[in-house]
Amino acid sequence: MPNRMAHAPIKTELVRPTLPKGVSATGFVADQLRHAIISMEFPPGTRLSEGEIAARFAVSRQPVREALISLSRIGLVQVMPQRGTIVTRISTRHIMQVRIAREALESAIVQRACERFDPVIRQSIDTILETQARAAESGDTAAIATADSQFHAALATGAECEIIWQMVQDVKVHSDRVRHLTLENRETMQTLVSQHREIVTAIDARDAAAAEAAMRHHLREILRDLPRVLAAYPTYFE
Amino acid sequence: MPNRMAHAPIKTELVRPTLPKGVSATGFVADQLRHAIISMEFPPGTRLSEGEIAARFAVSRQPVREALISLSRIGLVQVMPQRGTIVTRISTRHIMQVRIAREALESAIVQRACERFDPVIRQSIDTILETQARAAESGDTAAIATADSQFHAALATGAECEIIWQMVQDVKVHSDRVRHLTLENRETMQTLVSQHREIVTAIDARDAAAAEAAMRHHLREILRDLPRVLAAYPTYFE
DNA sequence: TCGTATATGCTTGTATGGCAGTTTCGCCCC
DNA sequence: GGGGCGAAACTGCCATACAAGCATATACGA
Numbered sequence: 001m002p003n004r005m006a007h008a009p010i011k012t013e014l015v016r017p018t019l020p021k022g023v024s025a026t027g028f029v030a031d032q033l034r035h036a037i038i039s040m041e042f043p044p045g046t047r048l049s050e051g052e053i054a055a056r057f058a059v060s061r062q063p064v065r066e067a068l069i070s071l072s073r074i075g076l077v078q079v080m081p082q083r084g085t086i087v088t089r090i091s092t093r094h095i096m097q098v099r100i101a102r103e104a105l106e107s108a109i110v111q112r113a114c115e116r117f118d119p120v121i122r123q124s125i126d127t128i129l130e131t132q133a134r135a136a137e138s139g140d141t142a143a144i145a146t147a148d149s150q151f152h153a154a155l156a157t158g159a160e161c162e163i164i165w166q167m168v169q170d171v172k173v174h175s176d177r178v179r180h181l182t183l184e185n186r187e188t189m190q191t192l193v194s195q196h197r198e199i200v201t202a203i204d205a206r207d208a209a210a211a212e213a214a215m216r217h218h219l220r221e222i223l224r225d226l227p228r229v230l231a232a233y234p235t236y237f238e
Numbered sequence: 239m240p241n242r243m244a245h246a247p248i249k250t251e252l253v254r255p256t257l258p259k260g261v262s263a264t265g266f267v268a269d270q271l272r273h274a275i276i277s278m279e280f281p282p283g284t285r286l287s288e289g290e291i292a293a294r295f296a297v298s299r300q301p302v303r304e305a306l307i308s309l310s311r312i313g314l315v316q317v318m319p320q321r322g323t324i325v326t327r328i329s330t331r332h333i334m335q336v337r338i339a340r341e342a343l344e345s346a347i348v349q350r351a352c353e354r355f356d357p358v359i360r361q362s363i364d365t366i367l368e369t370q371a372r373a374a375e376s377g378d379t380a381a382i383a384t385a386d387s388q389f390h391a392a393l394a395t396g397a398e399c400e401i402i403w404q405m406v407q408d409v410k411v412h413s414d415r416v417r418h419l420t421l422e423n424r425e426t427m428q429t430l431v432s433q434h435r436e437i438v439t440a441i442d443a444r445d446a447a448a449a450e451a452a453m454r455h456h457l458r459e460i461l462r463d464l465p466r467v468l469a470a471y472p473t474y475f476e
Numbered sequence: 477t478c479g480t481a482t483a484t485g486c487t488t489g490t491a492t493g494g495c496a497g498t499t500t501c502g503c504c505c506c
Numbered sequence: 507g508g509g510g511c512g513a514a515a516c517t518g519c520c521a522t523a524c525a526a527g528c529a530t531a532t533a534c535g536a
Contacts, residue, residue, distance in 0.1 A: 024518095024520090025519080026519080049486090049487075049488095060520060062300075062521070063519085063520070065304075065489090066307055069307055069308065070307065073311050079488075081487090081528095082488050082489075082526075082527040082528055083488075083528060084486090085488080093398070097398075097401040098401065101343060101346065101401070101405055104343055104345065107342065108339065108341070112338065160331075161335055161338070163313070163336065163339070164338060164339050167409075171405075262488095262489065262490090263489080264489080264490090288517085289516095297490080297491090298490055299518090300489085300490060300491070301489085301491095303518080303519090318517090318518085319497085319498095319517090319518065320496075320498055321497085321517065322498090322499095322516085322517055323518080
């Protein structure tokens with residue numbers, strides 16, 4: 001029998017003892033799968049069988065199927081009718097448009113942030129940046145990533161752009177995925193923090209043009225290592 | 239028995255004789271529902287029961303459920319666990335962010351269009367605009383709408399922004415919905431066409447700034463009648 | 477030996493039944 | 507007559523069974 005998940009053998013049995021109350025099986029599976037795909041536990045090209053995933057999470061095929069529908073809308077998986085479902089390979093064409101879209105959306109967010117911004121959230125941003133700075137010094141990549149997500153999320157909610165933020169999140173997963181392939185050194189981590197500070201400074205000054213410029217620069221920096229990643233993992237691309 | 243769809247009584251039995259080959263029941267139902275919601279056949283607040291819809295389209299509840307999941311991701315319906323599913327009401331907060339997002343995305347598209355544009359599609363745009371101009375003269379609102387969609391789609395594909403266009407479509411449905419409530423006079427129709435021409439002219443001249451400005455102006459024009467609609471249909475909003 | 481037809485094991489798609497939470501309405505008690 | 511309580515009917519959620527399409531291996535024939 002051919003091993004269907006040869007690229008990503010699951011190490012641990014992910015059996016859920018009892019589903020936490022208030023969390024649907026569909027949502028649970030969707031979250032787990034999304035995380036597994038972004039973290040490259042399921043690298044691009046991995047074949048995903050509804051039945052297999054269902055067995056792994058100890059649920060029926062139906063919640064798995066519905067989770068896959070959600071993920072396919074984001075573009076993380078590609079379901080081919082009657083043939084199979086695979087984790088989407090990364091195409092430069094796709095990643096390019098994703099970058100443009102995210103840049104456009106987050107630029108709009110910071111522009112709006114320059115017009116009005118929730119002062120409470122403004123304060124929380126400072127603590128987020130401090131946390132991230134400490135993580136950058138100690139080289140804790142995981143903490144950096146979560147702080148990064150929190151930063152951008154706080155920016156969006158502070159500017160009252162929750163719906164836009166939802167859209168950003170949907171495209172962000174793709175840059176997060178390639179980012180998981182780049183091992184960042186301490187220097188790039190600290191430039192990340194300084195770029196964040198730059199954005200906040202511009203917003204504090206109500207300088208929309210500067211804020212937008214800083215954000216665009218920041219977002220382009222993220223995908224700076226794309227060509228190197230493409231060379232290192234050619235099978236993940238198409 | 240309480241009439242669950244009091245706001246939107248279905249006139250015609252939408253029984254599908256045989257599903258066209260290559261079209262899944264899920265996709266069929268999703269398309270039908272999306273159209274019904276945008277065209278205000280199912281106005282905001284309409285209660286949608288999985289079972290009822292399934293019976294109406296002569297399919298089982300599962301495809302209906304999966305279609306509703308897709309629509310809920312776009313934000314056209316809102317499923318409340320164990321409680322029910324309704325066509326989302328229009329909130330000014332939501333429509334505002336949708337406008338910002340669409341503006342940001344389509345601005346990015348025209349900017350990219352100024353850098354490079356498929357000449358073949360460039361030609362097709364001319365015919366689209368001619369068709370739309372004729373429709374504007376005869377006052378055919380339906381033809382106008384389809385031509386409008388074609389125009390924006392051609393812009394995106396010509397600039398090689400298919401993925402971004404997909405995102406635009408997902409937010410466009412919301413502006414389309416309020417647009418179906420505004421009865422446009424012949425004058426606004428013709429300004430629409432002239433605005434389209436303006437955008438194309440700027441792109442032809444490779445003037446990114448002008449193109450972006452024209453697009454932003456155009457998109458803001460669309461929602462000009464929002465306050466009037468809000469006053470006319472208060473129950474559709476929240 | 478090569479090409480073709482067929483059988484088999486996979487995949488996703490659809491239908492149906494039962495379950496649990498939520499709301500609603502009517503009855504009973506105060 | 508008014509208020510609390512309980513059963514019934516609704517909802518979406520999940521599990522299971524069946525159907526249909528595709529891919530590959532295999533057997534058969536030229």
